[in-house]
Amino acid sequence: MGKRKQQRDDNIHPHSSGKRDDNVHPHSSGNVVLPEEQNVGEGNDIISSLPVNVLHHILSFLSTKDAIRTSILSTKWEYLWTSIANIDLKEERYPSRKKEGWSFLDFVERVLSLHDASDIKSLSIESSELVNSAHVNSWISTSKRHNIEELNLCLRSEAQVVLPCCLFTCQSLVVLKLLMNGALKVPSLIQFSNLKTLELSELTFSDDNSTQHLFSSCPVLQELALVGCRWKNLKTIAICIPTLKRLTIENRYMELPAGVHGCVTKIYAANLIHFLCTCCLVVDFRLYDLSSLVDASILFNEDDVSILFDEDMQEQVITPRALGLLTAICNVRKLRTTTDALRYLSLADNLLDRLPTFNNMTHLVLDGNSYNDPSGALIDLLEKTPNLESLYFEEVSDIGEYDLMLGRVPSCFASSLKTVHIQHFDKRPMEMQFISFLLKNATVLERMTLRCYSGHIKSREQKISSKLNNLPRGSKSCVIELTFFGIV
Numbered sequence: 188m189g190k191r192k193q194q195r196d197d198n199i200h201p202h203s204s205g206k207r208d209d210n211v212h213p214h215s216s217g218n219v220v221l222p223e224e225q226n227v228g229e230g231n232d233i234i235s236s237l238p239v240n241v242l243h244h245i246l247s248f249l250s251t252k253d254a255i256r257t258s259i260l261s262t263k264w265e266y267l268w269t270s271i272a273n274i275d276l277k278e279e280r281y282p283s284r285k286k287e288g289w290s291f292l293d294f295v296e297r298v299l300s301l302h303d304a305s306d307i308k309s310l311s312i313e314s315s316e317l318v319n320s321a322h323v324n325s326w327i328s329t330s331k332r333h334n335i336e337e338l339n340l341c342l343r344s345e346a347q348v349v350l351p352c353c354l355f356t357c358q359s360l361v362v363l364k365l366l367m368n369g370a371l372k373v374p375s376l377i378q379f380s381n382l383k384t385l386e387l388s389e390l391t392f393s394d395d396n397s398t399q400h401l402f403s404s405c406p407v408l409q410e411l412a413l414v415g416c417r418w419k420n421l422k423t424i425a426i427c428i429p430t431l432k433r434l435t436i437e438n439r440y441m442e443l444p445a446g447v448h449g450c451v452t453k454i455y456a457a458n459l460i461h462f463l464c465t466c467c468l469v470v471d472f473r474l475y476d477l478s479s480l481v482d483a484s485i486l487f488n489e490d491d492v493s494i495l496f497d498e499d500m501q502e503q504v505i506t507p508r509a510l511g512l513l514t515a516i517c518n519v520r521k522l523r524t525t526t527d528a529l530r531y532l533s534l535a536d537n538l539l540d541r542l543p544t545f546n547n548m549t550h551l552v553l554d555g556n557s558y559n560d561p562s563g564a565l566i567d568l569l570e571k572t573p574n575l576e577s578l579y580f581e582e583v584s585d586i587g588e589y590d591l592m593l594g595r596v597p598s599c600f601a602s603s604l605k606t607v608h609i610q611h612f613d614k615r616p617m618e619m620q621f622i623s624f625l626l627k628n629a630t631v632l633e634r635m636t637l638r639c640y641s642g643h644i645k646s647r648e649q650k651i652s653s654k655l656n657n658l659p660r661g662s663k664s665c666v667i668e669l670t671f672f673g674i675v
Contacts, residue, residue: 350371
């Protein structure tokens with residue numbers, strides 16, 4: 188039995204010695220000896236007597252690592268793992284044994300080569316080892332033969348990997364996620380007839396036509412994510428996908444090559460529901476026909492913009508782009524944006540007249556640190572959301588005293604605003620003034636929630652609570668919920 192077990196181990200780890208080791212490698216199968224009291228049923232292997240399809244079902248609940256380990260249980264279990272449909276191989280779970288000449292990539296090759304003729308539903312490989320194009324070509328070719336549906340390759344080495352052409356004609360693929368360094372070279376023939384999710388990270392797009400060809404060759408695509416990608420020498424990026432429902436674009440200036448601020452990204456997605464854009468507006472985004480949009484996150488970063496543009500250039504370039512983005516998503520129901528957006532908007536002349544009206548918006552989330560808002564950009568934005576029900580602040584900005592003195596009260600305060608949440612309330616005078624303004628004028632407000640750092644001083648907590656409760660309220664039913672964090 189021991190000899191047979193060692194032969195099975197060698198199928199996966201040719202360098203296993205067969206000796207008992209208390210520090211057994213995660214993939215190796217040392218001799219497992221159960222105490223006599225654990226031999227249930229007088230030595231009868233009840234589980235192994237189950238039908239093979241039931242055993243396969245049991246394996247489906249195990250991690251890939253544990254499924255492979257079952258090969259040492261008995262002869263019936265020896266090759267059961269070779270038919271698992273979901274293979275998840277992350278390097279951190281399978282440390283290399285370099286002294287024995289064994290690496291994680293060897294293990295990946297072994298697992299895939301031993302897989303039987305059954306389909307592989309999903310394959311996920313995550314590695315920081317130096318991966319070459321031959322490795323990737325082998326993995327993808329094997330996956331394609333097994334009718335792969337979901338492929339996730341996360342290769343963090345600096346190696347320049349060229350994806351094989353066979354990947355782009357894999358019609359069984361439903362989900363494709365790629366994170367790797369290097370340029371994305373797209374072949375002329377692409378047949379992603381069933382691809383519904385495409386996620387590309389840290390790749391470089393270097394050709395307008397091939398980039399557009401890739402996006403237009405996904406006729407049923409529903410989710411597209413471009414994260415940390417680089418746009419090299421591109422003038423126009425066109426994403427025209429009628430079936431698209433979720434779009435994520437995350438880029439920072441430091442990830443973009445010089446001169447990229449001349450690039451225009453045009454997005455046509457009539458059925459888009461969710462849109463996340465994290466950027467510094469160095470790239471000019473132009474969105475068309477987003478009438479189906481439900482929620483959007485437009486997250487700007489002013490620090491990156493200041494690297495390229497002085498304040499005058501921001502007013503001429505960045506502010507119009509910010510206004511253009513907001514105008515394009517004016518049908519949205521829930522908007523998440525940042526205080527940096529308000530900074531850009533505050534540079535615009537006659538902002539109230541230039542902002543679109545968000546008739547459908549019921550929820551507004553404002554992330555970022557507080558800042559001085561003498562131009563009243565926040566009040567202008569709120570005035571353009573007549574049906575707003577929920578308002579969430581990470582921190583409250585300092586609304587200009589001039590604006591408050593004028594008594595400009597957004598119409599939603601009297602008609603629809605029901606909840607206000609401030610995540611980091613720190614009791615600054617201008618912050619208290621704005622809260623007082625809200626409580627006085629929000630006549631249908633039901634709840635205001637404030638999270639405050641206590642500093643472990645109970646008397647201070649009581650003083651803050653008392654001060655808030657004594658503020659005049661336009662809504663008799665409004666409840667102020669003050670919660671403290673930092674309490675041991």
